[in-house]
Amino acid sequence: MRRLLLAVAIAGAFVILIGLGTWQLQRLEWKEALIAAAAERPAAPAVPAPGPDEWGSRPAAFPIDDWRYRRVALTGSFAPVEAFFWIALGEPNGPLGGPGYMVLVPFVTEDGWTVLVNRGFIPEDRRDPATRPDAAPPRGTVTVEGLIRRDDPPSFITPAPDTAARIFYARDIGAIAEALGAPGPIAPYQIDLVAEETPAGGLPQAGESRITFTNNHLGYALTWYGLAAALLGVSGVALWRRRARG
Structure with missing residues (x-):
């Protein structure tokens, strides 16, 4: 029973990690589109x-x-x-x-x-x-x-x-x-x-829109996928050792 619960927990964690990585890739696509729009639209x-x-x-x-x-x-x-x-x-x-x-x-x-x-x-x-x-x-x-x-x-x-x-x-x-x-x-x-x-007096100073973005989504995606791979690796080694002990 414990082995079954452990297997379910590992499978659930793996699915969650893969889901988080995929979500970050979707966010990456959205962020890249926004950056492109911010570069083109103001002009x-x-x-x-x-x-x-x-x-x-x-x-x-x-x-x-x-x-x-x-x-x-x-x-x-x-x-x-x-x-x-x-x-x-x-x-x-x-x-x-x-x-x-x-x-x-x-x-x-x-x-x-x-x-x-x-x-x-x-x-x-x-x-x-x-x-x-x-x-x-x-x-x-x-x-x-x-x-x-x-x-x-x-x-x-x-x-x-x-x-x-x-x-x-x-x-x-x-x-x-x-x-x-x-x-x-x-x-x-x-x-x-x-x-x-901007008025002739210089204030308020218009044209100060902040159009800068951080884009770390690919790194986050690789991190989540890496954790998923590590989880599979650790689980695989643990299963192999258990079987080797008979």
Whole structure:
């Protein structure tokens, strides 16, 4: 009976290890497609940003991977409020980097729906609008271009936001839109403005989308498959020794 239970346990562990390796290969295919999209989409001509007709009553089902990093254009007006996403900007595309904030503003489209727009980076000591001359968004109806980004809800290790100061540590669309009183419907994605949208005063510094990825899935897959092979090898040696002893 013990041998049977041991055999079942070994077989179960082997199946799990093979399954984990196969899952990592599937993740590898997905990650490589995302990396290719991130390399190609930002340079493509802008297309209209998807509206409620495309995400409708089920925003959670919006196919974000089909749109992520795609350059889009939208027409509307900026709301006169802003929130701040804390970031340590390393290797900036523009002249400024280090600790600071991404300035997030609701953009109300001419069709009546709202998207959260990242206008760009400001240093940590420039959060007060008075320290940023000529940094206000253009008034009235304008057309802007940017890259679509996914929602970024907080994890269990994300610091709690300072809602009084409108400082956030995750680009959580729902929480930020609520704190800013953004009118609905709210798009299930965000827009990072491209560098050309930087105001004449230089702040916020647009064009700072982080398009970098780690891709360790092949290594993980080989690790799981290696463990599966090792399990078979150890089990085979143990069985051979048992039989050799008679």
